[in-house]
Structure formats: C-alpha cells, structure tokens
Amino acid sequence: MRDFAELFTALDRTTKTTVKVAALSEFFTAASDDDKLWTIALLSHRRPRRTVNTTMLREWAAEAAGIPLWLFEEAYPVVGDLAETISLVLPEHCDAADVPLTEWIDLIIGLRDVEEEERKTAVTDAWRRLDRVECFLFNKLITGGFRVGVSQKLMSRALSKATGIDEAVIAHRLMGDWTPQSTSFSDLILSGDVNDDHSRPYPFCLAYAVEEDVDELAEPGDWLAERKWDGIRGQVIVRNGEVFVWSRGEELVTDRFPEFHVLAEHLPNGTVLDGEILPWRDGRPMDFQSLQTRIGRKTVGKKLLQDAPVILMAYDVMEDRGVDIREIPFETRRARLEEIVEEAASPALHLSPMLAFDDWPALAAEREQSRAHASEGLMLKRKNSVYHTGRRKGDWFKWKVDPMTVDAVMIYAQRGHGRRANLYTDFTFAVWKDGELVPFTKAYSGLTDAEFNEITNWVRRNTLEHFGPVRRVTPELVFEIAFEGIQKSKRHKSGIALRFPRMRRWRRDKPAVEAGTIEELFGFLNASA
Amino acid sequence: MALLEFTDRGIFCRQADVYIDPWKPVERALITHGHADHARPGHGTYLCTEAAAPVIRLRLGDIALETVSFGETRTINGVDISFHPAGHIPGSAQIRMEYKGEVWVVSGDYKVRPDNLSEPFEPIRCHTFISECTFGLPVFKWRPQEDVLAEINDWWRENAEAGRTSVLGAYSLGKAQRLLAGIDEGIGPIYTHGAVENTNAVLRAQGLSLPDTTLVTDEQSKGDYGCALIIAPPGALGSNWMRRFPKASTGFASGWMAMRGVRRRRAVDRGFVLSDHCDWTELNEAIAATGAENTYVTHGYTEIFRRWLEERGYHARIVETEFRGDDLEEPAEGEGASA
Numbered sequence A: 001m002r003d004f005a006e007l008f009t010a011l012d013r014t015t016k017t018t019v020k021v022a023a024l025s026e027f028f029t030a031a032s033d034d035d036k037l038w039t040i041a042l043l044s045h046r047r048p049r050r051t052v053n054t055t056m057l058r059e060w061a062a063e064a065a066g067i068p069l070w071l072f073e074e075a076y077p078v079v080g081d082l083a084e085t086i087s088l089v090l091p092e093h094c095d096a097a098d099v100p101l102t103e104w105i106d107l108i109i110g111l112r113d114v115e116e117e118e119r120k121t122a123v124t125d126a127w128r129r130l131d132r133v134e135c136f137l138f139n140k141l142i143t144g145g146f147r148v149g150v151s152q153k154l155m156s157r158a159l160s161k162a163t164g165i166d167e168a169v170i171a172h173r174l175m176g177d178w179t180p181q182s183t184s185f186s187d188l189i190l191s192g193d194v195n196d197d198h199s200r201p202y203p204f205c206l207a208y209a210v211e212e213d214v215d216e217l218a219e220p221g222d223w224l225a226e227r228k229w230d231g232i233r234g235q236v237i238v239r240n241g242e243v244f245v246w247s248r249g250e251e252l253v254t255d256r257f258p259e260f261h262v263l264a265e266h267l268p269n270g271t272v273l274d275g276e277i278l279p280w281r282d283g284r285p286m287d288f289q290s291l292q293t294r295i296g297r298k299t300v301g302k303k304l305l306q307d308a309p310v311i312l313m314a315y316d317v318m319e320d321r322g323v324d325i326r327e328i329p330f331e332t333r334r335a336r337l338e339e340i341v342e343e344a345a346s347p348a349l350h351l352s353p354m355l356a357f358d359d360w361p362a363l364a365a366e367r368e369q370s371r372a373h374a375s376e377g378l379m380l381k382r383k384n385s386v387y388h389t390g391r392r393k394g395d396w397f398k399w400k401v402d403p404m405t406v407d408a409v410m411i412y413a414q415r416g417h418g419r420r421a422n423l424y425t426d427f428t429f430a431v432w433k434d435g436e437l438v439p440f441t442k443a444y445s446g447l448t449d450a451e452f453n454e455i456t457n458w459v460r461r462n463t464l465e466h467f468g469p470v471r472r473v474t475p476e477l478v479f480e481i482a483f484e485g486i487q488k489s490k491r492h493k494s495g496i497a498l499r500f501p502r503m504r505r506w507r508r509d510k511p512a513v514e515a516g517t518i519e520e521l522f523g524f525l526n527a528s529a
Numbered sequence B: 001m002a003l004l005e006f007t008d009r010g011i012f013c014r015q016a017d018v019y020i021d022p023w024k025p026v027e028r029a030l031i032t033h034g035h036a037d038h039a040r041p042g043h044g045t046y047l048c049t050e051a052a053a054p055v056i057r058l059r060l061g062d063i064a065l066e067t068v069s070f071g072e073t074r075t076i077n078g079v080d081i082s083f084h085p086a087g088h089i090p091g092s093a094q095i096r097m098e099y100k101g102e103v104w105v106v107s108g109d110y111k112v113r114p115d116n117l118s119e120p121f122e123p124i125r126c127h128t129f130i131s132e133c134t135f136g137l138p139v140f141k142w143r144p145q146e147d148v149l150a151e152i153n154d155w156w157r158e159n160a161e162a163g164r165t166s167v168l169g170a171y172s173l174g175k176a177q178r179l180l181a182g183i184d185e186g187i188g189p190i191y192t193h194g195a196v197e198n199t200n201a202v203l204r205a206q207g208l209s210l211p212d213t214t215l216v217t218d219e220q221s222k223g224d225y226g227c228a229l230i231i232a233p234p235g236a237l238g239s240n241w242m243r244r245f246p247k248a249s250t251g252f253a254s255g256w257m258a259m260r261g262v263r264r265r266r267a268v269d270r271g272f273v274l275s276d277h278c279d280w281t282e283l284n285e286a287i288a289a290t291g292a293e294n295t296y297v298t299h300g301y302t303e304i305f306r307r308w309l310e311e312r313g314y315h316a317r318i319v320e321t322e323f324r325g326d327d328l329e330e331p332a333e334g335e336g337a338s339a
Helices: A004-012 A015-031 A034-043 A054-065 A069-079 A082-089 A101-113 A116-126 A132-142 A152-163 A167-174 A185-191 A286-296 A302-305 A330-344 A362-366 A449-461 A519-527 B051-059 B145-161 B175-182 B194-204 B240-244 B260-266 B280-290 B304-309
Strands: A223-229 A231-237 A242-247 A271-281 A310-320 A347-349 A375-382 A397-399 A405-415 A423-433 A436-443 A463-467 A470-473 A478-483 A486-488 A496-499 A500-505 B011-013 B019-021 B029-030 B047-048 B064-069 B073-076 B077-084 B094-099 B101-104 B128-133 B165-169 B190-192 B229-232 B250-253 B269-274 B294-300 B315-318
Touching: A004 A015, A004 A034, A004 B304, A015 A152, A015 A449, A034 A101, A034 A152, A034 A185, A034 A286, A054 A069, A054 A082, A054 A116, A069 A082, A069 B304, A082 B073, A101 A116, A116 A132, A132 A375, A152 A167, A152 A185, A167 A185, A185 B051, A223 A330, A223 A397, A231 A310, A231 A423, A271 A286, A271 A330, A271 A347, A286 A302, A286 A486, A310 A330, A330 A347, A347 B077, A375 A486, A397 A519, A405 A436, A405 A519, A423 A519, A436 A478, A436 A496, A436 A519, A449 A463, A449 A470, A449 B269, A478 A496, A496 A519, B047 B051, B051 B064, B051 B194, B128 B280, B145 B165, B145 B175, B145 B250, B145 B269, B175 B229, B260 B269, B294 B304, B304 B315
Parallel strands: A310 A347, B019 B029, B029 B047, B047 B064, B101 B128, B128 B294, B165 B229, B165 B250, B190 B229, B250 B269, B294 B315
Antiparallel strands: A223 A375, A231 A242, A231 A271, A271 A310, A375 A397, A405 A423, A405 A470, A405 A478, A423 A436, A463 A470, A478 A500, A486 A496, B011 B019, B073 B077, B077 B094, B094 B101
C-alpha cells in the first residue's frame, strides 16, 4: 500500500485543490484496478466496518511497543488520535515488502470471522510489516475511522482526468448502493451503465450562500424564490415499482421513512424528486427535534410514526418518466413538478410553494417572516438553471435569516480532538438566572486558531477545578453565541436546547456581569413558536 | 538540607547563594543557555559558558556577565560548580554542583545526539539529576538527523525546480543554525529573517562555520527570492512579513511536528521532525547514564514521566519550573523557546 500511503501523504499535506486532483489522478492512472476501486470507496465513505474493538487494539499496541498500558493511555489524548498513537509508539519498520491496499483490506474484513487470538496475531504481525504512515492508515482502516479531505467533486474531477470520461458522468456513476465487493472498477467507472442499478440517485445540486446583498443577483425577474426548509435533504426515487429514499449524505434511508413507501403507487415509474424530509403536523413543520428522533432509528415503530410523521416537501424533479431532465431549465422542471405532485395526490408529498415577489425589498420582507413559517430563510433559483452536479456558483443561492444571538459566559473548557488535540476548544456557556450562571449550551466552532491559542493559555492560568478532561474556569470570558433555533427541552437543566450553536465572536469588550439572561433566551422561544 | 532547593524564583543553591536559570530577578544567576525562558533579564550577575555568552549579551544587553570554559570548576563557598556540554544548542550547558562529595546536575535543555554544530552532550555521573522531559512520551522517536535534512533538501530542491521560494520556520537561536549547517547550500541562495541573521552574526564571530546568508530587507524585490531558501522564526510565518514571498512553500522544523494534529494546526505545507531535545529513548538512556539515585523531572510531561521512572525503580519527583507554561503544549509563538 505504499502508493496509497504516498497518495494519502500528498492529500494530507495540502489544501490546494489542484495539487489534490493531480495526486489523485496520478494514483488513478497508475494503481491496480482493485486498489483504485477501494480508494474510491474509502474516499466516498464506504469504509469497511470496524472489526476489532479499540480496547483490544490499545492493549496489543502497548504490548508490542513494550510499554505499560497506562502509559499508552496517557499518550493517546496528547496525540488525539488512536490510530496515530499506535503508529507512533510501535517500533518503525521501513524495510518491509510492499503489500497492496486491497490485500490489507481483505485481511481486515477477514478479522470479523476469526477468534480473538488469531485476530491479535494477524494485527500485530501486520504492524511489523508496515512503515509508519502505512501503519497509521492500516489502523484507521481497522477502526473504521479513515477520513481524508477530498470532496466527491475533487474525486470525480481526478477520475475524469485519469479516464477521459466526463466529470458529471463520473459523479453520477459514483452515486448509489455499490460496494467494492459488489462491483469492479471497470463496471463502476469505465463501462458503468447508470441504468443497471435502479436505486442509483443523482448527485445533489447544492447552493451557495448569498454573500453580500441580493442586489448582486441583478434582475429579480430571472429568479424563483421559495422557503429554505429545515429538515433533511432527500431524494425520492420510484423505478420499477420500487421506492428508494436517499439522504444527502448518500445513505439509503428508505426503511427509516415508511411514509414514502406508498409513493410507488402514486408516482409513475421513472420519477426522481428532490426535496426536504420534514416532520409535519397540522399543516406545518414540527420542530427539528422531532426529526432527530427519526434520524437515528433504523426501525421505526408505530408510536414514533404517530409522534413524528414525515412528508417530502418536493422542490425539484430530475427524472421524469425515466428520462433524465436535469438539463432542462428549472422553470420548466418546476412546472412539471407541480403536475407530478398534483397527480400523485399523496398526503406524504407536498409541493414547496413559490413566493411571488416584484423586487428585492419585497423578498427581503418575506425573508423576515421565515421563522414564523418554521423555515431558516429563502432559496433563490435561477429560472433557466440546469440541475447541477454538486456545488456550482451562480444559479442556486440560500439566503438564510440572521441567526439568533446571546452573549454568554464561558464556564467550562475541554480539549479538542485530532487537529485541535492540544487546544481548549470545547466550551460550556452560561447565562444569568436570578444572579447565578446557568449552563445552557456547548459550542466548539467559530473562532480562529489564534483565538483558540489565546484562550488555551488563558484557560491554563484560570482553572478553578479539574474534572477529568474538563476544567472549570473563572467565569470571565464572554462570547456571542449564535444559533439557528431554540426549543424547550426537559433533558437540559436550563430548560432549552439550541440548534447549531457556535461562537460568533469573542466579546472582549463585555464583562461577565453584562452577559445575557435566561429570560432573553425564553423570549426567543416565544417569538419562534 | 538539600544542595538545591526549588523556590518561586527558580532552582536555588543556598550554600553558594546562586540560582540556576531563575525566572525572577536574583542576585546571582547561573545560566545554562541563551533561550529566553532560561536567560532572563534583571539579575545582578550572570555566569555562563564562554560559548553561550555572546548570544546572551546580544539578547540581554549590558549585563554583569562572567564566563567559564566547559569543564572548568568555580568554587563558591565550598560548592564546586562546573558547566558541561548539553548538546542542545551551541554553548548550552548542564550545570554540575558538588558539595562535600554530593553531586547534583541540572540538565537545562539537552540533546544527546550530536548535531555537528553544538558541543556534543557529555553524560555526567551524579547523585541527583534534574532533567527536563519536554518530549517524555513514547510517541516521540526521532529519525536520524541526516534523514530529516535530506527530506528538507528534497523539499527545497523540488520547490526550486518549480520556481517556488521555500520558507522554513525554525527558532532563531539553535535550530536555525543547525539547519544552515546541515542543508545542501548548492541548491540555491539562502536568505534569513533579521532575528536569525543577528544570531548568525554572533555565532560566526565566535568561530562557528555557517554557509553564506543574506538578510531579507525591504530593498529587495519579490523577484529576488526565486528558488531561495528563507529561514525565519516561527512567528514570522503567519505574519505580514510573508507577503514578500507570494509564491512560497512553507515548512516548519520542530519535534512537535511528529504529531499530525500539531502539523495541521501549524498550517504549513511541510512539517519536519527535528528537535533540539531528547526523544523518549534518549531521555531514558540519558537518565540511566547519570547513575543518579534521585531524579527530578521538569518541563514537559512531568507527571507521566515521573510515574514511568518510579515504575522502573527510580526515585523520581517533579519540579515545577517556569521554563514555558505549566502545560504540555507546543511552545506558543514569540516565547523565544525552542523545540
């Protein structure tokens, strides 16, 4: 797997897309077909499942490194990554013979069916046959945690460069329900007949955020507007009398949403719709927490179906009577979608309403109403736009409402993981209630590395108490916390739960006494309900 | 009474009335080496090695500084004091104190592997050893210096061929000169940041042989740098100073680069694992070689390292020092510390 390790190192070293694409296409030109296929699978989150539990791995690694387990356990949080810690404590073997990636993966998959003792022998023997980077990758593969910064778009571009096949065609072929065991490189990429797998979804068209002002979009008459729904993006496919539901994360979630199974009877074969899966009751979306209860569940019971029923809020159609219509203008697709939804006449299928507007100020006023409609803003789509593969600037925009904000005091700090392993980046925040600080949310993101560095130094000097990895700090630093939604919650001491909380800025100008109050938060609750 | 005590000003020898690398102003200070966390301003008198003195003068200005040669003994009120090579940077010393037959050694910062620039580390037998343990975890294991230098040369050569300037971050005292002395100067011209060049000038004047370098100045234009290697302190890497190298690949040489998370947080193109401290194995070997019955560990993963030493049958304790923060982190930029 030397070539794969080199590829990983090249990808890991750079943030420049051109360098990544060059490294990938070089790999896709030179590697064996099996290794290419597995690499595509790994880069598209089709990882082999974990076959060894991490407790065993730690024990074996400590033993192989000749150090006590406690010492390994102490080193792990410093490094912040188990696979890397193992690769660093083991003696390095630079002179081992090169074994292809596919062979290692086969070995890893095979571990599932063997006894503990044999598993240990196989893993520790593998460690002796891998250099440091290979060892790190092998461990990532065993623990099911392999990840590298390559988007589907970059991979498609690199495969296109290596094979000469159009990028959008590649992107489509990479979608769907395949595994390296179920196909081959040549079937998937080279000869890939897209129709051979009738569950295969289309790559989702993604929107950019409106950056400055909608004025930059020029002529209002060129655009259609609708609400930006706050559910989960889904693609519903009806082909050969069967229904398939795909999430935006390319997960087949058909079984989790039985509400849509009837669509096989309501929609013609060869229909593919894009829309938002929303928990729905009494003519409006329920809060997002209701959907949360559905997302994690593989099997959906009767009660759950009653408590959090879902609908598809459809907003686009990519395939009509078996024909890929992604290239026809959005306005035409939309007209066809309206007919489809009307003819279907299914309670599980709604049409995302269009918002009429004459000029941008009128639309801006409509955007202000977003929360009252349980939406997070507006979507703007150019009338003549095609349904793009992935994110393409210029045709689809999301125009979100400004988040709600509150100034809060940091009261606990915890170290981050991975890239942020040695920094305090995970904070708990509190607001005032009757002269006391009550914790109400955690937040991890939104500050720069320089700010996290500064706060880390501050945390070390202002720790009041340690609880394992958590430090209670002097309640002194104030941050503006932004969030997209707020709900009542019985599980939280503060009585509320926030959606997408993050630090918007560090309020160096504000002393803790001037931070926000719990009443302020309850005020938002009433406004958005 | 112990020969050395640990006070809030630093490591103190009551018998000789001297402090070692104190962090608050004292009357008499013994200084192991010139890094900012060991050689601080404000003391009455300073004592260090001849080789360490010029840099300390450069950094602290007009101070009352006396020097000794390596191995020379100074006796103060019955305490024999001598400085021995620590191999950390040129001039860096371990300090040996002997009183009535009892020997203590303060390691300062040290590196046992020769780097072809610093005076090679000398193991010293003692009863009590006060050792730093910056990299006292089994995840830190250095590869040979030649290998790392070859990696740096390859990086520079590749950049030069692609018409990119190479900017390498390294602490301006020690690491920068070690890199200069070790890289292949045939690849292209070498420029330096002012902080590095000042130190170069001082070390050259005391006889160290370094390749020719040119100071980066505002008079030069962007086009002048071409395929050059630029050596700059870490703090300069993220600053406006970098704007003069529009097409640059950045690298950073430090022991901390062994960890992927730190490498990525640095946001440089390449991290080179090159440290002026001992790795895990060397630290253990160095401590064993002193034959000391008592070990004090300081600066680094002290709690973990102490427990490890205890399990191995040593009598080990922790000393809190202010040689950088109280935590186990990569030194923050601008602290002038080295790794």
